[in-house]
């Protein structure tokens with residue numbers, strides 16, 4: 001690691017001010033992505049602005065049909081939250097499948113979506129459940145938040161504060177895990193929401209995306225069979241040593257079918 | 265340099281550290297607590313697992329400054345002062361939960377956290393394997409580790425269920 005300074009602001013305003021004073025700084029949440037990146041000398045921030053002391057980023061609340069999770073809440077706390085489990089079991093299931101216990105004890109919701117790794121799980125929940133991302137400056141709809149591989153709508157210095165997930169009528173997440181890293185080779189969130197059917201896919205493409213053909217079929221007939229003849233074209237999907245794009249395209253169907261079967 | 269106060273194995277320590285100092289290096293190099301191992305240094309193997317405020321974390325993926333004000337427990341705190349092994353350690357010895365022993369400190373720290381997470385539930389083989397995903401072992405093939413953890417958990421008062429004839 002290159003040397004860096006370290007700041008631990010106590011409020012969102014102080015964190016924003018720390019960044020405004022030093023725009024080569026980086027926010028630090030759980031560090032489960034950032035610290036490995038620093039160790040590999042892939043980034044050289046002048047300072048880390050640690051978000052751990054920010055109360056505004058903490059806590060889980062359920063009210064008026066919406067589950068709101070602070071950006072600083074770790075995956076383990078979402079996984080074991082009785083409130084989340086009751087309101088949106090698919091979200092607790094998703095959090096329980098991120099990485100391993102040690103990663104879940106440190107890694108946070110905010111860090112995951114700000115990083116927007118193409119194989120991360122949370123983007124599928126944010127888009128699949130039509131969540132809203134509340135930042136230090138504004139509210140961003142799920143559809144506008146993830147803009148490309150490792151890219152988001154966040155501006156420099158803008159903080160994710162919390163994410164609100166409207167409770168769906170039913171939802172399920174299925175993931176084909178990379179057996180070594182546990183990241184999603186393909187992960188699919190299927191949800192029946194007040195606004196309609198949603199199928200969100202992570203791991204398969206450069207960035208989370210929806211599958212309108214599947215959504216239309218499920219709207220007509222919510223059953224695993226409804227997805228049987230739907231093919232997702234492999235053209236723009238990822239190909240790497242773990243899976244070809246054709247295999248990922250196939251897995252989307254398999255994971256979506258399993259998700260539907262578990263709640264149909 | 266940043267001043268940190270960390271309670272390590274019950275003793276409060278203060279130090280002035282570089283922000284980039286990893287918690288594992290603080291433990292091993294500064295405090296000479298070399299029971300915590302570095303296997304991969306890339307967040308994969310869990311040999312560096314310690315407990316931070318009671319939760320298992322990878323000390324190679326945590327900065328010492330992030331532990332400021334917290335309690336850290338390492339493998340050195342597990343056995344009694346007179347050397348008597350903790351029931352989890354005794355179970356690893358009894359059930360061949362180690363061969364070379366390199367992964368063992370991390371395995372034990374993960375196992376102890378696993379037991380606490382599952383208080384009140386019935387521990388199964390599937391749960392042990394799922395919750396051990398952050399710890400790699402190059403020797404044992406895991407079978408004997410799973411067996412050891414089940415036995416250790418039982419000795420710590422946990423109900424242990426379905427173990428596919430392992431124990």
Ligand SMILES: Cc1cc2nc3c(=O)[nH]c(=O)nc-3n(C[C@H](O)[C@H](O)[C@H](O)COP(=O)(O)OP(=O)(O)OC[C@H]3O[C@@H](n4cnc5c(N)ncnc54)[C@H](O)[C@@H]3O)c2cc1C
Nearest residue numbers: 029030031032033034099107108110111120121160182183
């Ligand atoms: C071994 C291993 C396995 C993993 N497996 C999985 C997996 O299966 N699925 C999965 O989804 N992820 C996985 N991860 C990643 C893990 O979920 C990370 O915790 C997560 O991606 C980043 O969260 P963090 O809190 O650690 O963020 P950090 O590493 O602290 O930060 C990541 C990035 O986000 C920025 N950031 C952090 N918080 C905020 C905020 N509130 N506002 C704005 N920017 C912010 C930081 O500046 C940084 O650029 C794995 C990681 C490891 C080490």
Ligand code: FES
Nearest residue numbers: 303304305310324
């Ligand atoms: S040394 Fe920390 S995970 Fe391998």
Ligand code: FES
Nearest residue numbers: 363364401402403
């Ligand atoms: S006993 Fe050798 S690595 Fe596990």
